[in-house]
Amino acid sequence: MEVCITSLLRDRGFKVTPQRLAIYNMLSSTKSHPNAEMIFNELQAMYPTMSLATVYKTMEILKEIGLVQVLNAGEDSFRYDAVMTNHPHVRCTECGQVEDVYDINIDAFVNEVSQGTKYQIMGQQFYFHGICPTCQRKNSN
Amino acid sequence: MEVCITSLLRDRGFKVTPQRLAIYNMLSSTKSHPNAEMIFNELQAMYPTMSLATVYKTMEILKEIGLVQVLNAGEDSFRYDAVMTNHPHVRCTECGQVEDVYDINIDAFVNEVSQGTKYQIMGQQFYFHGICPTCQRKNSN
DNA sequence: TTTTTTATAGAAAACAATTATCGAGTAGTT
DNA sequence: AACTACTCGATAATTGTTTTCTATAAAAAA
Numbered sequence: 001m002e003v004c005i006t007s008l009l010r011d012r013g014f015k016v017t018p019q020r021l022a023i024y025n026m027l028s029s030t031k032s033h034p035n036a037e038m039i040f041n042e043l044q045a046m047y048p049t050m051s052l053a054t055v056y057k058t059m060e061i062l063k064e065i066g067l068v069q070v071l072n073a074g075e076d077s078f079r080y081d082a083v084m085t086n087h088p089h090v091r092c093t094e095c096g097q098v099e100d101v102y103d104i105n106i107d108a109f110v111n112e113v114s115q116g117t118k119y120q121i122m123g124q125q126f127y128f129h130g131i132c133p134t135c136q137r138k139n140s141n
Numbered sequence: 142m143e144v145c146i147t148s149l150l151r152d153r154g155f156k157v158t159p160q161r162l163a164i165y166n167m168l169s170s171t172k173s174h175p176n177a178e179m180i181f182n183e184l185q186a187m188y189p190t191m192s193l194a195t196v197y198k199t200m201e202i203l204k205e206i207g208l209v210q211v212l213n214a215g216e217d218s219f220r221y222d223a224v225m226t227n228h229p230h231v232r233c234t235e236c237g238q239v240e241d242v243y244d245i246n247i248d249a250f251v252n253e254v255s256q257g258t259k260y261q262i263m264g265q266q267f268y269f270h271g272i273c274p275t276c277q278r279k280n281s282n
Numbered sequence: 283t284t285t286t287t288t289a290t291a292g293a294a295a296a297c298a299a300t301t302a303t304c305g306a307g308t309a310g311t312t
Numbered sequence: 313a314a315c316t317a318c319t320c321g322a323t324a325a326t327t328g329t330t331t332t333c334t335a336t337a338a339a340a341a342a
Contacts, residue, residue: 015309015318036299051321056300074213074266076329077299090260103257109250113269116244119231121271125215128254130262156289156338177328192292197329217300218328 008065022047023058027068028082033089033098035077073098073127088126094135101128149206163188164199168209169223174230174239176218214239214268229267235276242269 005024006016014020022043027034034042036055043050059080062068071079073091079098088101106126114121131139146165147157155161163184168175175183177196184191200221203209212220214232220239229242247267255262272280 010310013318017309017319019320049321052299053301053322054320057319060301070215072213072215074211088254090254090258090262092260093263099260101254101258104254106250109247113229113231113242113245117231117242117269118274119233119240119269119271120277121231121269122234123271124267124269126265126267128258128260128262128265130260130264133259136261151339154289158290158338160291190292193328194293194330195291198290201330 005067008067009061012065014061014065019047019050019054020058020061022050023055024062024067024082027062027080031100033071033073033079033081035075035079037077039080071098072125074129086123086125088128090128090130092132092135093129094131094139097132099132101126146208149208150202153206155202155206160188160191160195161199161202163191164196165203165208165223168203168221172241174212174214174220174222176216176220178218180221212239213266215270227264227266229269231269231271233273233276234270235272235280238273240273242267 005021009016009020023039026039026042032038036052036059040050040052040055043055059068059070062080063070066084068080068082069084069086071081071089073079073089075091075096083100086106088104088106089098090101091098106124110121110124113124146162150157150161164180167180167183173179177193177200181191181193181196184196200209200211203221204211207225208223210222210225210227212222212230214220214230216232216237224241227247229245229247230239231242232239247265251262251265254265
């Protein structure tokens with residue numbers, strides 16, 4: 001993993017720094033789709049001098065070299081995902097958590113849209129919203 | 142149309158004001174999915190004292206009474222749509238315009254996701270991005 | 283219609299997410 | 313070890329959005 005990001009950075013003329021590795025490692029080992037602030041908060045314990053600006057700048061680079069994708073699930077901040085396969089996401093409107101939607105084949109649907117529009121489709125994002133199992137349980141009590 | 146919005150506002154205890162009618166009329170007569178600033182700019186000629194805050198507050202109300210939906214096509218601002226049917230949108234990554242995707246039946250896909258997740262799905266937003274016909278033509282010159 | 287009540291418009295300030303600036307420091311190269 | 317260029321992080325700046333406050337306009341009451 002680190003070999004991968006290390007060489008990807010170097011090949012593009014970016015330097016390999018502890019902050020960048022830490023940010024990418026944190027992101028690739030969580031399924032919480034954190035935003036910049038969540039990443040910043042989590043890393044502050046280990047890297048007390050970490051700055052939010054560094055998180056943003058690093059995300060910009062990681063996006064550029066294709067290691068993260070940016071999510072925009074209708075909130076006021078962007079979330080980040082180190083899983084690069086394009087899958088739908090679902091956000092709980094009560095607790096705010098964002099999860100992956102697994103086992104869904106989107107190709108047929110994407111193809112249908114691609115053929116039905118005059119746009120040259122380059123990508124897509126599917127966002128569902130609803131109530132997560134935990135909040136459903138809370139509500140029924 | 143105006144009868145509709147007028148009574149919808151009154152029934153909920155909101156007052157019917159020229160600004161609110163103007164904002165809704167402008168939105169419902171365009172397909173450009175404008176953001177707050179675009180709405181503000183367009184109305185400034187006719188309503189010179191119009192304020193951006195009024196646009197935002199009005200959109201909040203219109204969303205609440207179910208007359209507009211909020212779009213978030215991966216940009217840094219929200220767009221608004223007076224068409225309430227839930228259809229996919231496509232954004233041109235070059236010129237930035239956002240258009241509707243017509244003639245696509247999303248029900249089957251939505252159902253598949255609904256059944257494959259433990260969430261209680263309440264809604265969804267599908268965003269595609271690519272290059273619009275106009276920009277494609279520009280590029281090939 | 284006139285009066286009274288209550289919500290609203292709009293200016294300005296506050297806020298929050300993100301980006302830009304810049305000097306000190308560090309990674310990678312020689 | 314020394315050099316060079318990139319990066320970090322503090323701070324300021326920007327941008328989209330929300331809040332506050334008060335004169336005023338809309339709805340209700342008289």
